[in-house]
Amino acid sequence: MSLDRRNFLYLAGVSAAAAAGARLGSAAPISTADAVFNPMKWESVRDQFDLLTREQIHLSSFFITSHPRQVREEIERHRAAIDANPFEYVEHNIFSMPGKIAASAAEYLGGKADEVAITNSTTMGLAHVYHGISIKAGQEILTTLHDHYVHHEAVRLSAERAGATVRKIALFDDIAKVSEQEIVNRIAKAITAKTRVLGVTWVHSSTGLKLPLRAIANVVADSNKGRAEQDRVILVVDGVHGFGVEDEVIAETGVDFFIAGTHKWIFGPRGTGIVWARAENWKAIRLLFPATAMEPFVAWITGKPLTQTVQGSWVGQGGFHAFEYEWALPAAFDFHKQVGRKRIAERIHALNDQCKEGLAKMPKVRLYTPRGNKLSSGLIAFEVEGMKSADVVKRLHEKKIIASTAPYREGYVRLAPSLMNTPEEIETALREINALAG
Ligand SMILES: Cc1ncc(COP(=O)(O)O)c(C=O)c1O
Numbered sequence: 001m002s003l004d005r006r007n008f009l010y011l012a013g014v015s016a017a018a019a020a021g022a023r024l025g026s027a028a029p030i031s032t033a034d035a036v037f038n039p040m041k042w043e044s045v046r047d048q049f050d051l052l053t054r055e056q057i058h059l060s061s062f063f064i065t066s067h068p069r070q071v072r073e074e075i076e077r078h079r080a081a082i083d084a085n086p087f088e089y090v091e092h093n094i095f096s097m098p099g100k101i102a103a104s105a106a107e108y109l110g111g112k113a114d115e116v117a118i119t120n121s122t123t124m125g126l127a128h129v130y131h132g133i134s135i136k137a138g139q140e141i142l143t144t145l146h147d148h149y150v151h152h153e154a155v156r157l158s159a160e161r162a163g164a165t166v167r168k169i170a171l172f173d174d175i176a177k178v179s180e181q182e183i184v185n186r187i188a189k190a191i192t193a194k195t196r197v198l199g200v201t202w203v204h205s206s207t208g209l210k211l212p213l214r215a216i217a218n219v220v221a222d223s224n225k226g227r228a229e230q231d232r233v234i235l236v237v238d239g240v241h242g243f244g245v246e247d248e249v250i251a252e253t254g255v256d257f258f259i260a261g262t263h264k265w266i267f268g269p270r271g272t273g274i275v276w277a278r279a280e281n282w283k284a285i286r287l288l289f290p291a292t293a294m295e296p297f298v299a300w301i302t303g304k305p306l307t308q309t310v311q312g313s314w315v316g317q318g319g320f321h322a323f324e325y326e327w328a329l330p331a332a333f334d335f336h337k338q339v340g341r342k343r344i345a346e347r348i349h350a351l352n353d354q355c356k357e358g359l360a361k362m363p364k365v366r367l368y369t370p371r372g373n374k375l376s377s378g379l380i381a382f383e384v385e386g387m388k389s390a391d392v393v394k395r396l397h398e399k400k401i402i403a404s405t406a407p408y409r410e411g412y413v414r415l416a417p418s419l420m421n422t423p424e425e426i427e428t429a430l431r432e433i434n435a436l437a438g
């Protein structure tokens with residue numbers, strides 16, 4: 001039996017809707033915003049975040065995004081179509097949209113559409129990968145002391161299930177003296193014959209430290225020389241705070257699994273994320289959820305064994321979910337493309353440099369984030385002498401500046417100058433921090 005999409009729908013009992021669904025069309029280019037949006041002008045970029053309050057200075061946008069106009073309009077377009085005709089609109093798009101979303105993410109990542117999984121968050125991506133990788137009892141997951149709660153928990157839960165051990169190493173003793181060489185040396189020294197996975201975070205949301213991904217991937221590649229495929233060290237990266245900031249082609253970095261939410265720096269719909277891995281890495285993954293994909297469904301309905309190995313496109317949220325959000329993700333990648341990845345990286349780094357240089361001059365401020373671009377990205381962590389971080393955040397809030405505290409043991413104050421900010425806003429924030437530091 002030939003099982004193309006039509007047959008698949010027939011077998012699923014919904015073929016009658018296919019013809020009607022065709023009338024509904026799939027995602028078309030957006031919108032009125034295009035006419036007025038000038039991506040070459042930063043004021044116009046800021047204007048796209050048109051619901052973001054103007055009377056406050058938003059320096060915590062890395063937490064969760066305000067939707068830029070074109071993303072919001074795209075969500076609304078899908079929502080309206082679903083509400084108007086849920087069965088036909090969803091049925092018509094459910095198998096074609098994931099490919100389109102994956103293609104737009106793949107273009108940004110430098111990979112192929114089939115290598116991209118669409119998730120709802122960094123958390124879900126980490127769970128898919130850590131539980132999907134084959135780890136034998138007695139093997140080890142090596143990670144660091146600097147990763148986020150959800151990363152450490154994904155590691156713990158996966159190790160428990162596999163009977164593996166977990167080791168967490170410090171990548172530096174004193175962040176003021178940290179160097180690329182030190183990070184790489186520590187990782188190289190820590191990998192042993194038992195290490196099956198190395199899990200790291202690209203940009204630490206505790207301190208703003210950015211890790212040298214390519215250098216780490218090289219260390220892992222060296223450790224893998226002579227190892228059997230099933231014992232190879234797999235490099236897993238939580239990339240959520242570099243993705244959308246750095247002008248880096250992820251598929252060229254040498255990492256094995258790259259995981260990120262797209263609802264932070266990518267400005268995608270809230271509740272979206274991706275995992276990227278090369279096809280050969282996906283092959284070794286065990287699925288957590290039933291895939292909304294043709295091949296496993298066909299195997300199930302025909303009672304024949306599934307012969308194909310797992311692809312990235314099989315991994316995802318599973319089942320019906322908030323389609324209008326997921327399907328609007330390409331609009332966010334379009335937004336980045338329009339503004340330009342290099343320009344975005346330069347702008348965010350320039351604002352961060354300005355902020356760090358200002359903080360570094362304040363005698364009562366201790367800046368934890370490395371200066372310059374090499375080991376930092378869009379996040380800045382600091383403390384004010386004699387003040388609790390929560391109090392600094394509260395006082396800044398009174399001055400209409402939105403800062404945050406890091407959800408880690410140290411809990412530093414964080415600022416994240418982003419695309420919606422201006423140099424003037426950074427100056428205002430610095431002035432207020434200086435005033436409260438005294
Ligand atoms: C480094 C890091 N990883 C993961 C997460 C969780 O991200 P998500 O909300 O996309 O699951 C966060 C949250 O901000 C984070 O800072």
